[in-house]
Amino acid sequence: MRIDIITLFPELLSNSFEISIIRRAIRKKKVEIFFHNLRDFSKNKYKQVDDYPYGGGSGMVLMIEPIFKCINKLKSKRNYDEIIYLTPEAKVLDQKMANTCSLKENIIILCGHYKGIDQRVRDHLISLEVSIGKYVMSGGELAAVVFCDSIIRLIPGVLGNESSALNDSFQDNIIAPPIYTRPASFNDWKVPEILLSGDQKKIEKWREIKSTEKTIKIKHD
Numbered sequence: 001m002r003i004d005i006i007t008l009f010p011e012l013l014s015n016s017f018e019i020s021i022i023r024r025a026i027r028k029k030k031v032e033i034f035f036h037n038l039r040d041f042s043k044n045k046y047k048q049v050d051d052y053p054y055g056g057g058s059g060m061v062l063m064i065e066p067i068f069k070c071i072n073k074l075k076s077k078r079n080y081d082e083i084i085y086l087t088p089e090a091k092v093l094d095q096k097m098a099n100t101c102s103l104k105e106n107i108i109i110l111c112g113h114y115k116g117i118d119q120r121v122r123d124h125l126i127s128l129e130v131s132i133g134k135y136v137m138s139g140g141e142l143a144a145v146v147f148c149d150s151i152i153r154l155i156p157g158v159l160g161n162e163s164s165a166l167n168d169s170f171q172d173n174i175i176a177p178p179i180y181t182r183p184a185s186f187n188d189w190k191v192p193e194i195l196l197s198g199d200q201k202k203i204e205k206w207r208e209i210k211s212t213e214k215t216i217k218i219k220h221d
């Protein structure tokens, strides 16, 4: 997979991709990530990329021209399966969306900023809009990290143990059961006896019950 991220703040993003599973995915060549600074596509000597909204109102609006130029440059080199705009005004990311997006070959991610972007970008250049939750952040950069992490870990061959993504919470709308590791007792807080029993059948049953309990609890919170 190739991910091109269009942003005003590449420095906010780049470090996040240099740790853990994403770094491993990059090293294993399962994913390539490129950053494009929108300011490099400004025709203005002050590198301006935003302007006042027509009709008045507060806040600045990202202009269409630099975005258009950047997207066009990328599209001239390869085909993109999806051009994604990250905005709180969209369907909220869930595991199903992450699964679908993890199958794409090439995607562009546009991070919003300021008050928003010229509506014509959304109408004519964007194929998918994604939010990461029902709250507002100052920009799409942190959302891009969240979105990329959620899809990269699903690319086949990224996680060491293939089944480990399949057993993730939310893959079947089910929350994973509690897990423990050594020591069996810490401060007198004990690992459930059954997990030490070696009785795999009983353990599976116990995990199912705990999963269900957690799932019901979270749905009712």
Ligand code: 6GU
Pocket: 086, 087, 088, 112, 130, 131, 132, 133, 134, 135, 136, 137, 138, 139, 140, 143
């Ligand atoms: Cl994708 N962007 C911003 N700016 N805020 C958000 C978001 C995205 N998702 C939730 N809040």
